[in-house]
Amino acid sequence: MNEQIDERLSALMDGELERDGLRFLLRSVGSDPALPPRWERYHVARQALRRQGVVALRAGFAEAVMARIGEEPAVRSRGASPWLRWGAGGAIAASVAVAALVATRPVTPGGEAAVAARAPGLGGAGATIAASPASATTAPVTTPLDVRPPLLVQGAPVEASPASFGIEAGQSIVLDPRLQSYLVRHYQAVGANGQSGFTPYVLLAAPQPAPEAAAGAAARNR
């Protein structure tokens, strides 16, 4: 599901999203408050990749863009030409680079454990990683692991996404307080070794979900 939405977001940024896809996307926006911020995030990332001046967008920018996009079907129903349609989409965005960047890790039940189990005893072919610098980041990726903003915890703040985790089935959840506490203590312990970078602070600073959401997450995590 998320993969489809990502593909549609990417197509919209490229100005290549057809009418049905646009309608689907707009319906998704209505039901998933995490989508507008994701759209916004992709745009800022694209700006940065293009080395354009990156500025913090005003709050609600994504909603405003989505509202404008929401008017698109009406224009099309009046018979806008394909060129106009392309132009409208293109004016919003166009970036293949971001499409490559949003490619994510495939779902492999058991993760590397499964890989490890399949490949015992193979010689250490790891003397090199890959010949081309680009190959690591642009290699085709199959099914993306869904570890996006919390979709199962209704009402959880969007900005809690750094603390959300994918579970084995590929769903996305917000960790219960016990595991959040474990993460905090883990990063505190290893941070002293200078190993951690800012990642732990993204996790630590993530707002806690509403009590009922946290309780739900805790119940699911058990």
Place this chain on the structure above:
Amino acid sequence: MRGTARNPAPTPWRLPWAVLFTIAAAIPAQAQPAGEAVDLARMYAAVRNLDYEGTFVYLRGGQPDAMRIFHAGGEPERERIVGLGGAPAEYARVGADIVCESGTSPATLFDNPGARLLPLVPDLRGSETAKYYNVVGGTEDRVAGYVARRVDVVPRDGFRYGYRLWLERESGFPLRSTILDGSRRVLEEYLFVTLDLGKRPRDTDLAASSPASAVGGSHEDVVRDPRWTVHDAPPGFVRVKVERAAGAAEGSEHQVYTDGIANVSVYVEPRAPGEGSERGYSRGMVNILTREAGAWRTTGIGDVPRATLERMVRSVRPVEAAEDRLKDRGDAGTSPPRARQ
């Protein structure tokens, strides 16, 4: 669950260089190619000591974020990262003090000596590191307008992840870093798109936007006589810390293992009634595995593959003396089960 606890060391990089790799694995740590070793040492110093400011894109768990970083070397070292999209977020550090502000949460202060904000910069200075990672120099490339030399840090087995680094030719500054799993998939990545190396940021750019109004983190006491041990840790992972959270139940422990780059925390606590058996979570390079058995719950957290966590979590045992004490307390038979074969 998948996999077994005692699989032979899985192999991550499937390239037809088995023979060369075997030879490379036999080279002692001190024989690491001097050029790459020097590059990595310079990298670590550059991140700490240089003045710089720039913008990078950080990809984690499939989500791209653009971020602005300001850094001033010296004493105290100061830096600040500001998220450019999504909910407002920033992380400002002065020495060991880090102020985090994200969304509507109050600005929170964390005390973390040794911390830094730029992610995915492995510390490869440890003398043992080369036993478990092979460092390979690569070709030159351009990143953010700078000429970069690529260096690959390749794990020698499948129990850890690999890094690919693009280091600025003159200073060694890491312009780009990716972390790769055994199938060469990118788990996390950052990429500078603009960077001014040597530019001293203004004080206003280094200061937190808001003063901290809350204190984060938790206190843990050092445990000198551990009751638990990871019986079958993968090669190279050694225990460096054993702690217990204030107020934690008797027998609870937090143990930290590291191979010099990757870190794993193992938590052992009494199991709550009605909990399940085993559950895993992942995001980017971070994996979590919880296993409940008997009267105890064991949880592993680390920037390591799932196979590593499985092997460690499933092999947690009471140390011999502690096992006697637990039996005296009437907890006989409550230790986590032996690792599955």
